[in-house]
Amino acid sequence: MELLVVLLVVVGGAIALAVGISRASERKAAAQREAELEPVRRLAEEDVTALGVELQELDADLAGAPLDAGANADYQRALDAYESAKGSVAAMTRPDDVRHVTEILEDGRYAMACVRARVAGEPLPVRRPPCFFDPRHGLSVTDVPWTPPGGSQRDVPACALDAERVRAGAEPDSRKVMVGSQRVPYYQAGRAYQPYAAGYFGAFTPMDWMFAGLLFGGLGGFDALGGIGEGIGDGIAGLGEGIGDGFGEIGEGIGDFFDGFDF
Numbered sequence: 001m002e003l004l005v006v007l008l009v010v011v012g013g014a015i016a017l018a019v020g021i022s023r024a025s026e027r028k029a030a031a032q033r034e035a036e037l038e039p040v041r042r043l044a045e046e047d048v049t050a051l052g053v054e055l056q057e058l059d060a061d062l063a064g065a066p067l068d069a070g071a072n073a074d075y076q077r078a079l080d081a082y083e084s085a086k087g088s089v090a091a092m093t094r095p096d097d098v099r100h101v102t103e104i105l106e107d108g109r110y111a112m113a114c115v116r117a118r119v120a121g122e123p124l125p126v127r128r129p130p131c132f133f134d135p136r137h138g139l140s141v142t143d144v145p146w147t148p149p150g151g152s153q154r155d156v157p158a159c160a161l162d163a164e165r166v167r168a169g170a171e172p173d174s175r176k177v178m179v180g181s182q183r184v185p186y187y188q189a190g191r192a193y194q195p196y197a198a199g200y201f202g203a204f205t206p207m208d209w210m211f212a213g214l215l216f217g218g219l220g221g222f223d224a225l226g227g228i229g230e231g232i233g234d235g236i237a238g239l240g241e242g243i244g245d246g247f248g249e250i251g252e253g254i255g256d257f258f259d260g261f262d263f
Contacts, residue, residue, distance in 0.1 A: 036094075036095050036192050037092065037093070037094060037095055039177060039178065039192070040092075040095040040098050040192055040193065040195075040196060041089060041092050041098070043098070043177060043186070043193075043196060044085075044089045044092070044098050044101045044102070044196070045089055047085075047101070047102065047105055047135070047136060048082070048085045048086055048089055048101070048105065050136045051081070051082050051085065051105055051108055051109065052082055054109070054112060055078060055079065055082055055112070058075075058078070058112055058115065058116070061116075062075075062115070062119060065119055067115075067118075067119065068118065070114075070118050071114075071115050071118040071119055074111045074112075074114040074115045074118065075111070075112075075115045077107070077108070077111040078108045078109075078111040078112045078115065080108075081104050081105065081107050081108025081111060082108055084104050085101050085104040085105050085108065088100050088101045088104060089101055095192045095193075095195055095196075096195045097195070098195050098196045098199065099195035099196070099198050099199040099202075100199065101199065102135070102195075102196055102197075102198075102199025102200045103199040103200075103203075104199075105135070105199075105200075106129075106130060106135070106199065106200050106203075109130065109138055109139065110125075110127055110139065113125045113138070113139055125139060127139075128140045128141070128157060128204070129157045129200065129201050129203075129204035129205060130157070130200050130201070131157060131158050131159035131162055132146075132156035132157050132158060132162075132187075132201070133156075133158060133159075133162045133172040133173060133174045133175065133185075134162075134173060134174060134175040135175070135200045136175065137159040137161070137162065137173070138159060139159075140157030140158050140159055141158070141159060141160050141163065142157070142158060142160075142163050143155040143156065143157055143158070144156060144158045144162075144163045144166045144167065145166075146158075146166050146172070148188075157201075157204070157205070158172070161173065174186070174187075177189045177193070187211060194211075197211060
């Protein structure tokens with residue numbers, strides 16, 4: 001009888017340990033997903049807000065101006081893009097979801113450019129990608145040869161002001177995001193921002209070339225050795241946390257197991 005009790009205790013403890021480790025792993029994975037999602041979601045929210053401000057400015061500029069059917073349709077398309085982008089940000093559950101948001105924002109900004117062209121009696125603008133350095137700058141007007149720090153030269157789409165800065169050898173007005181305690185351009189901030197860029201630029205240009213050595217690693221503290229070290233450290237920390245939580249729940253599991261026994 002004593003052997004059976006010991007065996008039951010061992011089996012119950014093993015089950016409790018396995019359950020505890022599983023729960024700890026699930027909690028860690030959920031926390032990691034949220035940590036990766038939050039800065040990307042915040043970035044998308046800021047871009048949606050920027051589009052809303054631009055729509056207000058457009059509305060003020062068009063006050064009293066007659067709009068033909070085409071201008072009305074494009075204006076409504078821009079308004080719909082703003083509302084759709086807001087809803088898409090709220091529905092984000094992983095960093096990859098931001099691609100849908102930035103695709104919508106790109107379309108909304110092009111629709112706004114079409115409205116301005118129609119009202120001014122000008123031809124509709126050629127649909128170019130947004131400014132590489134900060135998509136909130138709107139449609140690019142040209143491609144400029146640009147060499148990032150420590151990288152190779154590539155042609156990138158730029159707005160008029162950033163194109164002028166690059167040609168003059170000055171620093172472009174890049175979109176910055178927080179990485180740890182540093183602010184770095186979004187294209188140097190790691191793989192989590194790849195979908196953000198893909199929504200803006202994926203339909204226009206070879207992403208692998210434009211972002212080679214930038215978004216997909218390399219700069220901004222996301223080199224291969226750093227990633228390996230971080231991964232090993234997280235793995236060891238996760239294992240320790242899982243085992244610790246598992247042992248912490250052994251007592252609870254064994255207690256539950258013997259709740260139905262009278263001794």
